[in-house]
Amino acid sequence: MAYDKFEILTSSAVPLPIENVDTDQIIPARFLKATERVGFGDNLFRDWRYNTDGSPKQDFVLNNPTYSGQILVGGKNFGSGSSREHAAWSVYDYGFRCVISSFFADIFKGNCLNIGVLPVQVSAEFLDKIFKAIEADPKAEIKVDLPAQTVTLVSTGESESFDINSYKKGNMLNGFDDIDYLQNIKGEIVEFAKELPL
Amino acid sequence: MGKTLFDKVWDSHVVKKIEGGPDVVFIDRHMVHEVTSPVAFLGLKNRGLKVLHPEKTFATADHNTPTINQHLPVEDPLSASQLQALETNAKEHGISHWGLGHEKNGIVHVVGPEYGITQPGATIVCGDSHTSTHGAFGAIAFGIGTSEVEMVLSSQCIMQPKPKKMRINVNGTLQKGVSPKDVALYIISKLTTSGATGYFVEYAGDVFENMTMEGRMTVCNLSIEMGARGGMIAPDETTFEYVKGREFTPSGAAWDKAMAYWETLKTDADASFDQEYTYDASDIEPMITYGTNPGMGMGISKNIPNAADLDGGVSTYEKSLGYMNFNQGDSMIGKKIDYVFLGSCTNGRIEDFRAFAELVKGKKKADHVTAWLVPGSHKVEAAIKEEGLLDILTEAGFELREPGCSACLAMNDDKVPAGKLAVSTSNRNFEGRQGPGSRTLLASPLVAAASAVNGVVSDPRELIA
Ligand code: SF4
Numbered sequence: 001m002a003y004d005k006f007e008i009l010t011s012s013a014v015p016l017p018i019e020n021v022d023t024d025q026i027i028p029a030r031f032l033k034a035t036e037r038v039g040f041g042d043n044l045f046r047d048w049r050y051n052t053d054g055s056p057k058q059d060f061v062l063n064n065p066t067y068s069g070q071i072l073v074g075g076k077n078f079g080s081g082s083s084r085e086h087a088a089w090s091v092y093d094y095g096f097r098c099v100i101s102s103f104f105a106d107i108f109k110g111n112c113l114n115i116g117v118l119p120v121q122v123s124a125e126f127l128d129k130i131f132k133a134i135e136a137d138p139k140a141e142i143k144v145d146l147p148a149q150t151v152t153l154v155s156t157g158e159s160e161s162f163d164i165n166s167y168k169k170g171n172m173l174n175g176f177d178d179i180d181y182l183q184n185i186k187g188e189i190v191e192f193a194k195e196l197p198l
Numbered sequence: 199m200g201k202t203l204f205d206k207v208w209d210s211h212v213v214k215k216i217e218g219g220p221d222v223v224f225i226d227r228h229m230v231h232e233v234t235s236p237v238a239f240l241g242l243k244n245r246g247l248k249v250l251h252p253e254k255t256f257a258t259a260d261h262n263t264p265t266i267n268q269h270l271p272v273e274d275p276l277s278a279s280q281l282q283a284l285e286t287n288a289k290e291h292g293i294s295h296w297g298l299g300h301e302k303n304g305i306v307h308v309v310g311p312e313y314g315i316t317q318p319g320a321t322i323v324c325g326d327s328h329t330s331t332h333g334a335f336g337a338i339a340f341g342i343g344t345s346e347v348e349m350v351l352s353s354q355c356i357m358q359p360k361p362k363k364m365r366i367n368v369n370g371t372l373q374k375g376v377s378p379k380d381v382a383l384y385i386i387s388k389l390t391t392s393g394a395t396g397y398f399v400e401y402a403g404d405v406f407e408n409m410t411m412e413g414r415m416t417v418c419n420l421s422i423e424m425g426a427r428g429g430m431i432a433p434d435e436t437t438f439e440y441v442k443g444r445e446f447t448p449s450g451a452a453w454d455k456a457m458a459y460w461e462t463l464k465t466d467a468d469a470s471f472d473q474e475y476t477y478d479a480s481d482i483e484p485m486i487t488y489g490t491n492p493g494m495g496m497g498i499s500k501n502i503p504n505a506a507d508l509d510g511g512v513s514t515y516e517k518s519l520g521y522m523n524f525n526q527g528d529s530m531i532g533k534k535i536d537y538v539f540l541g542s543c544t545n546g547r548i549e550d551f552r553a554f555a556e557l558v559k560g561k562k563k564a565d566h567v568t569a570w571l572v573p574g575s576h577k578v579e580a581a582i583k584e585e586g587l588l589d590i591l592t593e594a595g596f597e598l599r600e601p602g603c604s605a606c607l608a609m610n611d612d613k614v615p616a617g618k619l620a621v622s623t624s625n626r627n628f629e630g631r632q633g634p635g636s637r638t639l640l641a642s643p644l645v646a647a648a649s650a651v652n653g654v655v656s657d658p659r660e661l662i663a
Binding site: 019024028052075179183185192 | 210211214216217218220222226233236237240241245247250251261262274276277283319341343344345349352354357358359395455456491511514607616630631634635
């Protein structure tokens with residue numbers, strides 16, 4: 001599924017300073033029963049966000065109107081656990097286009113890149129600065145510049161660069177996905193398969 | 199320079215390398231289940247694409263299936279619609295489908311090896327992170343997301359950068375009562391849940407060489423819990439012996455050809471790894487977790503570590519113990535439990551049921567414990583009956599359910615209620631993994647059996663002769 005192009009995003013951010021946020025928290029398994037990709041944003045962080053009677057938990061950040069924006073900032077090792085792409089969908093469908101953390105689990109990171117959510121890995125120190133900036137001013141803006149591969153705290157101008165491979169970067173900038181690419185080289189794939197031992 | 203086992207299998211499957219980007223890797227076997235595939239099939243339809251290699255694609259229903267009364271219609275309409283979607287999609291694209299009620303039905307990572315779909319030197323993917331299980335055969339196997347499922351369906355390829363390589367050696371002899379699950383939980387407790395992120399692991403050393411195929415599967419299954427893409431073990435006589443004669447295994451001349459390839463699948467003496475760890479088997483005791491990720495585990499006779507002794511992450515640690523309702527310094531032994539779950543692609547095979555049955559033989563399940571014994575497949579279920587294990591289990595007060603993922607992820611009705619404490623042989627103890635508010639202790643089938651009998655967390659070494 002193609003997604004919106006990503007170039008430069010300047011937005012306030014929602015802080016979640018918890019480590020090892022796993023995909024079962026991002027979207028619990030009982031919400032994986034859909035056969036279409038709709039409505040996942042409603043269940044993002046379901047069990048942290050709602051009481052069992054469906055009322056919102058006041059102390060959870062997504063229920064706090066002070067915080068908003070298209071950037072989610074999470075603690076170290078964000079997205080560990082299951083391969084469910086539903087986790088990335090729920091982040092995207094909720095309205096986030098970028099997740100910042102000091103470390104991402106592998107599969108989650110790949111899933112994000114495949115669906116148009118930009119995972120930005122920063123140093124532990126810079127992550128700390130971001131959390132402090134948001135604490136000081138919940139509306140503090142962060143600028144994520146994909147072409148330049150930098151993330152900047154707008155108020156202070158402090159900045160750090162981040163890694164992304166050039167192929168994935170091209171995809172994000174153009175809103176392309178891997179399936180488009182693979183269809184274009186199908187001839188090569190078919191030839192290759194003829195030589196395999198299994 | 200020499201190549202590692204991982205290099206050999208990966209490199210031989212690279213269709214194309216992209217400058218500054220991922221490798222295009224050909225996939226030999228694609229396992230599909232009902233939960234992570236419907237949106238991928240929908241994507242194919244929207245793009246007007248077909249499945250390129252239906253004969254390399256295998257579908258089974260497992261995540262969402264009930265474990266009682268499987269002959270009746272599935273009650274939950276959403277689960278039923280996913281099962282129906284899998285059946286319809288499989289039929290439309292000519293994919294073999296082992297749905298609910300099919301004699302070969304079971305958990306995707308249990309049936310793959312059972313029927314010989316899993317083979318040494320193959321590349322195997324599935325939209326489930328524990329696909330790493332199949333690495334036990336010397337295959338490269340890993341979990342993928344739904345967009346990638348769509349990629350593999352439409353092109354039989356995946357696009358991934360080549361991971362770094364790690365070798366984990368465990369040498370020596372395992373003590374009595376220590377199982378492959380304990381070896382894996384021990385390694386994860388050392389490396390943490392992110393310690394192998396970005397790596398593909400090879401397990402080496404006499405502990406793995408002496409392990410059965412089922413034990414190797416348990417170890418490779420848990421590779422993902424330390425963040426690794428997957429783990430693998432070089433194929434040897436034990437592997438070939440297991441694979442031989444299964445339905446999808448090559449035979450005759452094709453077998454000889456396959457063997458010639460498989461015998462080359464070992465790490466060269468002069469190959470190098472980006473990271474290497476070595477452990478001593480005699481340091482490993484039966485393990486138990488006390489927190490909300492699989493890295494928070496310890497030898498069962500130890501006490502929960504104090505936050506003061508950690509380097510960082512204190513608030514997350516305290517949140518985790520708060521959720522579990524445990525205190526720093528607590529001993530796990532003797533904590534009253536409510537549930538026991540024997541099953542999942544980690545420990546739902548026949549050897550797991552043998553171990554469990556042997557321990558509970560002649561004893562009785564504690565009255566207050568609810569036990570869910572869920573075989574990984576119909577084949578396992580049949581063996582439990584044939585080998586007389588069912589009689590032993592029934593005699594001890596246990597019941598057997600029908601195969602599926604069950605309480606491993608609690609998508610069906612097998613949910614541990616809020617606040618209840620479960621000893622589980624599955625792979626994840628995340629908050630709410632086994633049902634909203636449930637509290638999970640990961641352990642081996644032996645620890646689960648000992649705890650089921652005593653009604654409290656127990657050291658199995660005290661119950662085995
Ligand atoms: S048993 Fe658990 S881990 Fe294994 S395939 Fe099923 S849900 Fe995934």
